Amino acid sequence: MTDRGSSGVQGVSRAGRVIVYGLLLLMCLYYLLPLFVMVSTSLKSLDEIRSGNLLSLPKNVSLEAWRKAWSGACTGAICAGLQGFFWNSVRFVAPAVLITTVVGAFNGYVLAMWRFRGSDFMFSALLIGCFIPFQVILLPMAHTLGMLGIGNTTSGLVLVHVVYGLAFTTLFFRNYYVTVPNELVKAAKIDGAGFFRIFWRIILPLSLPIVMVSIIWQFTQIWNDFLFGVVFSSGDRQPITVALNNLVNTSTGVTEYNVNMAAAIIAALPTLFVYAVAGKYFVRGLTAGAVKG
Amino acid sequence: MGALSIRNVRKSYGSQDILKGINIEVEDGEFLIMVGPSGCGKSTLLSMIAGLDSVTSGEIYIGGRMVNHLSPKDRDIAMVFQSYALYPSMTARQNISFGLDIRRVPKAERDQIVERVAQTLQIQHLLDRKPAQLSGGQRQRVAMGRAIARNPILFLFDEPLSNLDAKLRVEMRTEIKLLHRRVGKTIVYVTHDQVEAMTLGDKIAVMRAGEVMQFGTPRQVYDDPANLFVAGFMGSPSMNFIPSEIVTLGGGIGLRMVSDGVTQVLPLNGAEAKLKTYLGKEVIVGLRPEKLTHKVDALCGMPHIHVIQSLVHVAEPTGPDTLLLVRINGKDVVCRVHPDHARAHGENIELMLDFSKVAYFDPQTELRIA
Numbered sequence: 235m236t237d238r239g240s241s242g243v244q245g246v247s248r249a250g251r252v253i254v255y256g257l258l259l260l261m262c263l264y265y266l267l268p269l270f271v272m273v274s275t276s277l278k279s280l281d282e283i284r285s286g287n288l289l290s291l292p293k294n295v296s297l298e299a300w301r302k303a304w305s306g307a308c309t310g311a312i313c314a315g316l317q318g319f320f321w322n323s324v325r326f327v328a329p330a331v332l333i334t335t336v337v338g339a340f341n342g343y344v345l346a347m348w349r350f351r352g353s354d355f356m357f358s359a360l361l362i363g364c365f366i367p368f369q370v371i372l373l374p375m376a377h378t379l380g381m382l383g384i385g386n387t388t389s390g391l392v393l394v395h396v397v398y399g400l401a402f403t404t405l406f407f408r409n410y411y412v413t414v415p416n417e418l419v420k421a422a423k424i425d426g427a428g429f430f431r432i433f434w435r436i437i438l439p440l441s442l443p444i445v446m447v448s449i450i451w452q453f454t455q456i457w458n459d460f461l462f463g464v465v466f467s468s469g470d471r472q473p474i475t476v477a478l479n480n481l482v483n484t485s486t487g488v489t490e491y492n493v494n495m496a497a498a499i500i501a502a503l504p505t506l507f508v509y510a511v512a513g514k515y516f517v518r519g520l521t522a523g524a525v526k527g
Numbered sequence: 528m529g530a531l532s533i534r535n536v537r538k539s540y541g542s543q544d545i546l547k548g549i550n551i552e553v554e555d556g557e558f559l560i561m562v563g564p565s566g567c568g569k570s571t572l573l574s575m576i577a578g579l580d581s582v583t584s585g586e587i588y589i590g591g592r593m594v595n596h597l598s599p600k601d602r603d604i605a606m607v608f609q610s611y612a613l614y615p616s617m618t619a620r621q622n623i624s625f626g627l628d629i630r631r632v633p634k635a636e637r638d639q640i641v642e643r644v645a646q647t648l649q650i651q652h653l654l655d656r657k658p659a660q661l662s663g664g665q666r667q668r669v670a671m672g673r674a675i676a677r678n679p680i681l682f683l684f685d686e687p688l689s690n691l692d693a694k695l696r697v698e699m700r701t702e703i704k705l706l707h708r709r710v711g712k713t714i715v716y717v718t719h720d721q722v723e724a725m726t727l728g729d730k731i732a733v734m735r736a737g738e739v740m741q742f743g744t745p746r747q748v749y750d751d752p753a754n755l756f757v758a759g760f761m762g763s764p765s766m767n768f769i770p771s772e773i774v775t776l777g778g779g780i781g782l783r784m785v786s787d788g789v790t791q792v793l794p795l796n797g798a799e800a801k802l803k804t805y806l807g808k809e810v811i812v813g814l815r816p817e818k819l820t821h822k823v824d825a826l827c828g829m830p831h832i833h834v835i836q837s838l839v840h841v842a843e844p845t846g847p848d849t850l851l852l853v854r855i856n857g858k859d860v861v862c863r864v865h866p867d868h869a870r871a872h873g874e875n876i877e878l879m880l881d882f883s884k885v886a887y888f889d890p891q892t893e894l895r896i897a
Contacts, residue, residue: 415610415612417608417609417610417612418612418614418615420577420579420599420606420608420612421606421608421612421613421614421673422614422625423578423579423598423599423600424577424578424579424599424600424604424605424606424626425600425625425626425629425673425677426600426626426629426630427600427625427629431629435614435625436614436616439615439616440615440616
């Protein structure tokens, strides 16, 4: 009786599992298909693209389109590929991500562990920053950058992204630090540590997961940003997202799908890379956060 | 001057008074317990001694020095927290030496101190582990090690045993007592557990709602409670409070006690003078359960021993004693009886009331009368 019952339950659960995995696999294929099309198209020649079918594998694998996208394709009037713009992006994304993460960590530390009169108000005010749409701040920001004399510069773009990103990173770190027992800070105070030493020696070493969250989030946001890039930079200082757009829109008779695909993948690779390296901390950092005594 | 002196200390948040004028004096090397129900202000007071909370008014002296405006690190104190508050990213060794490190103690001396502390607490084999790899009791030891390493003049303990299981708690309690004897330093210890308070303290400050209800040795607090609150808070099972009318007895006065329809008037054993004004009124008689026990013939006839008849309502064997619930003057009263002399529920028992440590309270003011 019990044997049959349990085997019945097992049978049901096995069937259920097959359905679940089947569905997951289907979803997986659905999401991976565009990537597959991009990669395979980027490896084909133009002739093959014209004659063949979208889903077919390339007959002669050629990296020519990748070479052209990197160093020869035209973005507007210049025909030097994406490489210059790629490094443009790296040049402003790296400092912007680091500054927002460091300052956000510091803000979060103060707001969570060194409450002062009005700190809750400060925090709520900062939170509003998360809900301000990009478009709203374009004009005032342009005005501000002009007044500061850093309009149309890399530092200007860094400043825009830092200001915009701080609301998010502060939120991340503050919410992470409120789960850290306050007694740690009290114990360190009695041990004689001051504000900065407590942050550096006690709090920061606990912050790896949330630092990773902040880096992934900020990197993805800033690298993928188009609007600030197109508005606050021009010419050869533009970020890769803007250059990609220009590359795709610049036609010289035929549309080079293989080059476009390769260029799009190049533009997306760094975020994929960051996620692959730091991704395992992402979910952990967002959900857990608590430090067990 | 003593190790710690708290003079008329108050704390208020806005219009709310958390502490209403606390006065406590602790001599050098004494073990002070601050005990009370949660919300009585004992932890706030400890925080104020540590310098983690500001003092609204009054003064705190540590080792004769006024410390109101000193930061925690300059007060020469060490503290053990309820959650231990060990730094998670550091090993036990680093946890213990962190304070020394900050105070720029030379490396060789630091190592020597850590070694000595580890030996005292028998945690040598744990020094290279992170807190996450330690059990509750081991974390507790490391936390104490961190406090001892600094060699302060005053130790503060904030409910250090409340996160441990019952068995370990008793072990660590003994250990803290031994440690105090070995180190010989002044300790201020906050707890809500009256057993911890009785076993550990040289002095106990029983607190309620921001006030010290009584300050004295464990014996004074237990045998001579100043009011109903202290009497009821200290001791487990707690003291019986029997409302009784003062009536005339012979030429003087006595207590009227009714148990299961039988009325008896018991003499007052020397408290007549103080209770005279209560004639015809009710007082509350405080009698600990161990003073209500089975009849021992050898003791009968002594002036402070009275015998009454009672019906057992509930019998609760605890092992060493059996607790019997009887009714006197309409109140449930707990008696502590030797298991061999206990009676089952529904049976009658002859109870012996030992009035040598009896306390009388005023039902209105809740203060001790005699």
